[in-house]
Amino acid sequence: MSSLPYPNDDFSTPERLDEASWWRFLESEVEATKNAYRAKPSLILRDFNAEKATSQDYAERELLELVQNAADAATEAGGNGKVRIEIRKNGLIVANTGQPVFVR
Incomplete structure (x- = not known):
């Protein structure tokens, strides 16, 4: 079974977890x-508005942004990278082929 990147408690370095642990x-x-939204419902509207603004910022250039992110990840990995796009x-x-993604 493959492992997935996962941050440790201080978010400084990724650990490796199996798929079941990642899902947990x-x-x-x-x-x-959900608990945060129950405790403070106004967060729902705040987060909705933030997502709406982000989606408008990236409208019609999502693929370009993904390719740019890949280029940035390759640079962080110290070299040239490759991108694979499948529809x-x-x-x-x-x-x-850049750096693995993990939550920060």
């Missing part, structure tokens, strides 16, 4: 977000 982490993050029936896959 994501589920706990979703539950924490499938159920979605778009964009992968690169």
Whole structure:
């Protein structure tokens, strides 16, 4: 089973977790977000407005942004990188050879 990057508690270096542990982490993050919204419902509107603004900022240039992110990741990894873009029936896959992604 492959492992996925995951930050340690101080977010300084990624640890490696198996898929089940990664899902447990994501589920706990979703539950924490729900609890925050229950405690302070105004956060829902704030977050909605932030997402709306971000989507408008990236409108019609999403693919360009993903390729630029890949180029940045390759630079951080110390060299040239490659990008793979696949269009499938159920979605778009964009992968690169830069630094692995982890939550900060």
